[in-house]
Amino acid sequence: MLVVEGLFKRFGGFTAVNNVSFKVEKGEILGLIGPNGSGKSTIFNMLSGTFPPSAGSIRFEGGELAGLPPHKIINRGIGRTFQIPRPFRRLSIFENVALAGYYGQGGGSGSHSRGKADESAERALAAVGLPADRKASVDGLGAAGLKKLELAKALATEPKLLLADESLGGLDEHEMDQAADMLRRIRDDLGITIIWVEHIMGVLMRVVDRVMVLDHGEKISEGLPSQVSSDPRVIEVYLGTDAQDTQAAAAEARR
Amino acid sequence: MNPRHLVYWLVAAALISVPVVYNQPYHLHVMVLILIWSFAYTSWSVMGRFGLVSLGHGGFMGVGAYVTALLWNHLGLSPWFGIPIALVCAGALALIVAYPCFRFRITGHYFALVTLALSGIVLQVITATRDWTGGSLGYTPERTKGNAIAALQFVEKETWYLIALAVWAAGIAIWYWIDRSMIRYAMEAISEDEDAAAAAGINVTAEKLKITVLSAVMTALAGALYCQYQMFISPDTVSGISVSLQMVFAAVVGGIYVALGPTVGAIITILLAEGLRIGFGTKAVGWDNLVYGVLLVVFIIFLPKGILGSLLERMKSSSKR
Numbered sequence: 336m337l338v339v340e341g342l343f344k345r346f347g348g349f350t351a352v353n354n355v356s357f358k359v360e361k362g363e364i365l366g367l368i369g370p371n372g373s374g375k376s377t378i379f380n381m382l383s384g385t386f387p388p389s390a391g392s393i394r395f396e397g398g399e400l401a402g403l404p405p406h407k408i409i410n411r412g413i414g415r416t417f418q419i420p421r422p423f424r425r426l427s428i429f430e431n432v433a434l435a436g437y438y439g440q441g442g443g444s445g446s447h448s449r450g451k452a453d454e455s456a457e458r459a460l461a462a463v464g465l466p467a468d469r470k471a472s473v474d475g476l477g478a479a480g481l482k483k484l485e486l487a488k489a490l491a492t493e494p495k496l497l498l499a500d501e502s503l504g505g506l507d508e509h510e511m512d513q514a515a516d517m518l519r520r521i522r523d524d525l526g527i528t529i530i531w532v533e534h535i536m537g538v539l540m541r542v543v544d545r546v547m548v549l550d551h552g553e554k555i556s557e558g559l560p561s562q563v564s565s566d567p568r569v570i571e572v573y574l575g576t577d578a579q580d581t582q583a584a585a586a587e588a589r590r
Numbered sequence: 591m592n593p594r595h596l597v598y599w600l601v602a603a604a605l606i607s608v609p610v611v612y613n614q615p616y617h618l619h620v621m622v623l624i625l626i627w628s629f630a631y632t633s634w635s636v637m638g639r640f641g642l643v644s645l646g647h648g649g650f651m652g653v654g655a656y657v658t659a660l661l662w663n664h665l666g667l668s669p670w671f672g673i674p675i676a677l678v679c680a681g682a683l684a685l686i687v688a689y690p691c692f693r694f695r696i697t698g699h700y701f702a703l704v705t706l707a708l709s710g711i712v713l714q715v716i717t718a719t720r721d722w723t724g725g726s727l728g729y730t731p732e733r734t735k736g737n738a739i740a741a742l743q744f745v746e747k748e749t750w751y752l753i754a755l756a757v758w759a760a761g762i763a764i765w766y767w768i769d770r771s772m773i774r775y776a777m778e779a780i781s782e783d784e785d786a787a788a789a790a791g792i793n794v795t796a797e798k799l800k801i802t803v804l805s806a807v808m809t810a811l812a813g814a815l816y817c818q819y820q821m822f823i824s825p826d827t828v829s830g831i832s833v834s835l836q837m838v839f840a841a842v843v844g845g846i847y848v849a850l851g852p853t854v855g856a857i858i859t860i861l862l863a864e865g866l867r868i869g870f871g872t873k874a875v876g877w878d879n880l881v882y883g884v885l886l887v888v889f890i891i892f893l894p895k896g897i898l899g900s901l902l903e904r905m906k907s908s909s910k911r
Binding site for chain 1: 782792
């Protein structure tokens with residue numbers, strides 16, 4: 336579904352992403368992990384069109400995405416969420432989601448029908464478990480609610496591939512589990528392929544089909560969660576810092 | 591018919607019948623001015639309400655007025671064709687200035703500064719091409735000897751009142767149409783967070799350009815209308831920085847988040863200017879600008895939603911109780 340080849344991103348003299356290639360198969364959940372500054376968000380920003388890659392190609396369902404602006408990429412069927420939720424506070428919850436439905440499916444300039452946008456918004460809100468009350472204000476949402484809203488906005492664009500960026504930071508353990516289950520449900524029920532960037536290993540390992548590990552902008556490991564978490568290079572560069580968590584996560588993944 | 595619509599029709603009928611019932615020329619003149627400027631201020635607020643603060647709308651107004659008048663005097667082209675051409679020119683100018691700004695993310699204060707330069711440039715161009723435009727002495731469209739309708743020149747104030755009323759009403763209708771359309775949500779989202787708006791699938795540059803060009807074209811129409819009504823334009827009355835600032839002031843005072851806010855702003859500013867002119871005569875030249883400046887600061891600090899905006903909000907909250 337998604338084929339990334341030889342991806343580079345340089346900021347001045349600094350190489351944030353260094354020759355990364357990977358594939359995503361339709362229907363899978365790919366986990367993308369790595370320490371802070373390893374290039375995860377940079378890859379996401381290139382996939383979603385926030386900035387173009389310095390070199391390399393991103394092919395989605397056969398079409399080249401590298402260099403396209405965000406609205407065109409969304410129109411091809413790739414939605415994204417942000418690490419820190421970015422709701423539009425002057426709009427209601429429903430309007431936030433309906434807006435994404437309208438423009439996300441309308442090719443950026445809104446040629447979409449408003450009725451259909453409202454329907455996608457209702458479906459997206461139901462999928463994440465937020466009320467479809469048209470007037471409810473964003474200010475009433477807590478951290479978990481804002482994450483759900485972020486997800487609903489991405490879903491309303493009716494993506495085939497969802498880029499979920501560290502969507503669990505700031506949640507407690509129970510909320511994290513719920514959110515992880517929600518991502519799995521989105522894949523199972525709506526058939527949406529997911530790339531999930533996450534700091535928190537345990538929950539991620541439980542839900543994803545495959546994991547890719549980045550360090551200093553390079554891919555250092557890729558495979559099943561159980562393989563990756565026992566890969567000595569992964570333990571050394573990334574997991575060495577909190578080895579106990581890692582082993583717990585690996586144990587859980589093996590179960 | 592629901593009672594709300596009935597009220598609208600009654601107000602419309604009352605406004606239309608004003609010149610029949612009451613046609614004191616000076617008062618009618620002031621009303622025409624209020625309507626034309628209300629339309630200009632409404633045009634400004636179409637983009638101003640989304641945080642796109644333009645200090646260059648005097649430039650668009652100048653283009654509307656001067657292009658129409660120049661085409662008429664030099665080529666004998668009727669304003670019926672001249673005005674659309676002027677509107678296209680203003681739209682093109684808006685595109686040329688705004689596209690690089692939006693493409694390269696020039697927002698907020700920096701955007702305001704770029705537009706400020708625009709109104710200065712238009713003023714300078716009009717002044718510098720004085721052989722054509724009459725420079726700072728001003729410019730008069732030639733009186734037609736033929737058909738008044740073809741030349742869009744009317745002596746009767748009643749006619750102008752009705753034309754200005756129709757255009758003003760169209761401006762309010764456009765304001766409402768935007769208020770109810772999806773582009774409003776998109777613009778609100780863009781004014782909060784451009785990256786998040788782009789991630790929601792909005793073509794940020796295109797949406798901002800649409801609203802800017804619309805606002806510029808409407809403002810140019812106000813300029814053309816002002817020119818045809820007054821039959822005299824000068825760089826200082828239809829372009830330049832003082833006109834641009836006056837638009838910002840009037841719109842902010844009336845309220846930029848409500849449809850009739852700019853109209854209330856126009857009523858206040860024009861009555862103020864006329865009051866100073868009559869009360870103090872030539873001694874008070876320029877005073878209105880001083881008063882505007884002081885009031886603008888006071889309003890932005892104490893009443894950022896404007897007079898009408900704050901009033902409506904208070905009424906709403908008291909009716910809820």
